[in-house]
Amino acid sequence: MTLTTEGPARVRMPGEIGVLQVKTTLLQTIVIPTFNERDNIETLLDRLVAVLPADQSEIIFVDDSTDDTPDVIRAAAATCPIPVIVHHRENGVGGLGGAVVAGMRRASGAWIVVMDADLQHPPEVVPELIAAGRRDGADLVVGTRYRGGGNRDGLSDSYRRLVSGGSTFATKVLFRNSLLQVSDPMSGLFAVRASSLAIDELRPLGYKILLELAVRNRPGRIVEVPYSFQQRHAGESKSSLAEGMRFLKHLAVLRFGAQRTRMLAFALIGVSGLLPNQLALWLLAGVAGVHYLPAAVAANLIAVGWNFALTDMLLYRNRRHRSFASRITRFFVLGNADLLLRIPLLALLVSGLQMGVLVANLVTLLASFVVRFLILDKVIYLAEPSARETA
Numbered sequence: 001m002t003l004t005t006e007g008p009a010r011v012r013m014p015g016e017i018g019v020l021q022v023k024t025t026l027l028q029t030i031v032i033p034t035f036n037e038r039d040n041i042e043t044l045l046d047r048l049v050a051v052l053p054a055d056q057s058e059i060i061f062v063d064d065s066t067d068d069t070p071d072v073i074r075a076a077a078a079t080c081p082i083p084v085i086v087h088h089r090e091n092g093v094g095g096l097g098g099a100v101v102a103g104m105r106r107a108s109g110a111w112i113v114v115m116d117a118d119l120q121h122p123p124e125v126v127p128e129l130i131a132a133g134r135r136d137g138a139d140l141v142v143g144t145r146y147r148g149g150g151n152r153d154g155l156s157d158s159y160r161r162l163v164s165g166g167s168t169f170a171t172k173v174l175f176r177n178s179l180l181q182v183s184d185p186m187s188g189l190f191a192v193r194a195s196s197l198a199i200d201e202l203r204p205l206g207y208k209i210l211l212e213l214a215v216r217n218r219p220g221r222i223v224e225v226p227y228s229f230q231q232r233h234a235g236e237s238k239s240s241l242a243e244g245m246r247f248l249k250h251l252a253v254l255r256f257g258a259q260r261t262r263m264l265a266f267a268l269i270g271v272s273g274l275l276p277n278q279l280a281l282w283l284l285a286g287v288a289g290v291h292y293l294p295a296a297v298a299a300n301l302i303a304v305g306w307n308f309a310l311t312d313m314l315l316y317r318n319r320r321h322r323s324f325a326s327r328i329t330r331f332f333v334l335g336n337a338d339l340l341l342r343i344p345l346l347a348l349l350v351s352g353l354q355m356g357v358l359v360a361n362l363v364t365l366l367a368s369f370v371v372r373f374l375i376l377d378k379v380i381y382l383a384e385p386s387a388r389e390t391a
């Protein structure tokens, strides 16, 4: 094995302050995330073997499959001249991005190349990525479909092209500074110099690990290598609407931070609660003839129920450590205790400070919103102890 001089990955071990230098013994590690890709493995390995120096390379598959893909990889690895590691995960934490980071942690190459298993990323481009990085002294080499002869012909239909083009544009606008040198921030094909990686700073969420890396690690020099995005070789796409929602969340967390993103989502849920609130009030007071005060209290209860359902199912789905009964009780107490705060505050603003009723009402709603969010976020839906510092 050749000992390269290009520098090790930076890894911080649990409980350790500072950075541990991991020895890199190879030129390159190819990290390939797989989810049910059994029919692509053989061709993928054959094509990688044809272009990579076997004594300076390793291939790490990080697999979250529910089929026999890991067995297929192990069988192919037995005759593969390049060492192949299969890291199968039962929990699939962080999805594709989490898999890539898990692979990076085990890499011993001075360069880590990330690519898909379905041959949409031609294996023949891998040596070009490394050569460009070494030649230009780059920390990050991005395979691009949008520059210098690259293309995205493999995107199956115009809908996929539109989604891909739209998300590329939005991402470039949101992260203008970090992505100045990157024309294809959605790319899943890239090479990173291991010594420039700060793995512990990455918080992968879904597909867009390159974006995560470019924004949080702030690599020095970034260069691009054009390539032609191919049709999927075999098997099925795993991208879905849920993955699209995860991407939007990823963008928001990267841009605004995790807590402010939750606050924004909580505000949107709160605004959406106006609809059932007004509807219930109209039905009770307008149609059924109930007095407007009890009708307003009932409408408020319905809106709190609506807010609870959305908050519990969407916003804090991963933090439901308390029992359902405990969560719903606390949520309702908070949603109605709200009135205890708002009514005296309203009286103070209107009678004490001579503020207009509508403006004062808005102020109390905003104050209550912030207080309720903080109680929810810090008391009712407590983060796991280990996740608290980043929550």
Ligand SMILES: Nc1nc2c(ncn2[C@@H]2O[C@H](COP(=O)(O)OP(=O)(O)OP(=O)(O)O)[C@@H](O)[C@H]2O)c(=O)[nH]1
Pocket (backbone or CB within 6 Å): 032, 033, 034, 035, 036, 037, 062, 063, 064, 065, 092, 095, 096, 099, 115, 116, 117, 118, 120, 155, 188, 232, 236, 237, 238, 239
């Ligand atoms: N380990 C792991 N790999 C995943 C996961 N989701 C997708 N992958 C892999 O990530 C790569 C990209 O996924 P694809 O389904 O091809 O996504 P895509 O390229 O956006 O979609 P298509 O263009 O339709 O192929 C493939 O190698 C998948 O097997 C996951 O949750 N865990």
Ligand SMILES: [Mg+2]
Pocket (backbone or CB within 6 Å): 116, 118, 120, 232, 237
């Ligand atoms: Mg694909």
